[in-house]
Amino acid sequence: MSKSVWLGGCAAAALMFCAPAIVTAQDDAADRELVINGEIEIVTEADAPAHLENMSTIRSGWTFRSPETQTMQMDDFDNPGTLGVEAAREAFSADLGNGESCAGCHESPEELAGVRAVYPKWDADAGAVQTIEMQINECITERAGAEAWGYDSGEMIDMSALMSFVSRGEAVNVAIDGPAAETWEKGKEIYYTRYGQLELSCANCHEDNYDNMIRADHLSQGQINGFPTYRLKNAKLNSVQGRFKGCVRDTRAETFSPGSPEFVALELYVASRGNGLSVEGPAVRN
Numbered sequence: 001m002s003k004s005v006w007l008g009g010c011a012a013a014a015l016m017f018c019a020p021a022i023v024t025a026q027d028d029a030a031d032r033e034l035v036i037n038g039e040i041e042i043v044t045e046a047d048a049p050a051h052l053e054n055m056s057t058i059r060s061g062w063t064f065r066s067p068e069t070q071t072m073q074m075d076d077f078d079n080p081g082t083l084g085v086e087a088a089r090e091a092f093s094a095d096l097g098n099g100e101s102c103a104g105c106h107e108s109p110e111e112l113a114g115v116r117a118v119y120p121k122w123d124a125d126a127g128a129v130q131t132i133e134m135q136i137n138e139c140i141t142e143r144a145g146a147e148a149w150g151y152d153s154g155e156m157i158d159m160s161a162l163m164s165f166v167s168r169g170e171a172v173n174v175a176i177d178g179p180a181a182e183t184w185e186k187g188k189e190i191y192y193t194r195y196g197q198l199e200l201s202c203a204n205c206h207e208d209n210y211d212n213m214i215r216a217d218h219l220s221q222g223q224i225n226g227f228p229t230y231r232l233k234n235a236k237l238n239s240v241q242g243r244f245k246g247c248v249r250d251t252r253a254e255t256f257s258p259g260s261p262e263f264v265a266l267e268l269y270v271a272s273r274g275n276g277l278s279v280e281g282p283a284v285r286n
């Protein structure tokens with residue numbers, strides 16, 4: 001499991017990638033299996049999709065967490081993210097502000113099962129790749145004629161969590177070819193670009209150094225199959241692009257904003273790195 005330590009080992013000034021003894025303990029955690037509520041089997045490790053040149057195996061962020069954090073995700077009663085899902089279930093039948101509701105057109109959230117696994121996806125009408133948040137806002141504004149929700153607002157993150165919840169166990173399978181190809185290429189370019197004072201790309205951390213320690217964190221592959229994730233650190237559900245923003249900021253770079261074309265492209269690309277893992281949101285992470 002020990003990998004070449006980049007940046008000259010633990011002595012590097014700004015950042016430290018180390019592989020201390022703690023890694024052994026966490027390897028036990030990596031061998032566990034994720035079954036939610038004793039019934040939903042989650043694929044947390046799979047062969048890398050063909051387009052990934054530098055990795056042979058993909059792993060959910062769940063496999064990098066401590067046994068205690070892992071266990072919280074194994075039962076919906078222990079997963080604090082369930083509260084957001086329940087709030088969204090109520091919002092699903094609530095008035096969008098003009099008498100319309102999601103439930104007026106979609107019988108139940110379960111009718112949308114499986115949808116999460118293929119997002120972001122190309123939308124022919126919009127002529128663009130859309131994230132699930134954009135799709136939800138398209139329903140709210142263009143179909144229901146109501147006021148849009150904030151892209152990264154609490155109500156949107158909860159609804160996104162509900163969309164993941166009803167798709168749990170489905171294999172992530174975003175399309176990267178056809179009309180989505182151009183956006184995917186753009187996302188890939190962003191993933192490998194070094195940003196900020198620290199000159200770090202997403203790949204420097206999540207591809208070259210996953211399984212190593214960075215400060216106190218056990219670095220994962222930065223997969224997004226578990227989003228929105230309930231983070232113990234900030235005690236709330238976090239969106240995919242909110243997380244991207246935090247990671248870019250950590251490199252001391254100016255960041256793109258959630259909903260920007262750059263982050264939409266990056267989300268499509270990062271989602272495609274997880275093709276084959278199961279949707280497992282809302283996941284629990286540190």
Ligand code: HEC
Binds near residue numbers: 143144
């Ligand atoms: C006025 C009717 C209407 C309302 C209200 C509405 N939707 Fe939709 N929604 C649609 C239609 C029509 C589609 C497109 C159906 C399709 O693509 O199969 C759609 C598509 C979707 C999709 C994508 C399905 C897919 O297969 O890609 C999601 C997710 C979704 N709606 C969620 C919601 C949510 C959440 C709400 C409430 C915030 C909502 N919708 C409100 C009519 C509506």
Ligand code: HEC
Binds near residue numbers: 214220243
């Ligand atoms: C300096 C190293 C570093 C860089 C660069 C970095 N990240 Fe992260 N990232 C982390 C750390 C540390 C965590 C928390 C531990 C973990 O889950 O890996 C994290 C977590 C994540 C997660 C959450 C994974 C989960 O399972 O919840 C995602 C997604 C992510 N990063 C994506 C990105 C993307 C996309 C980029 C490039 C824009 C990026 N990161 C750049 C260090 C980095």
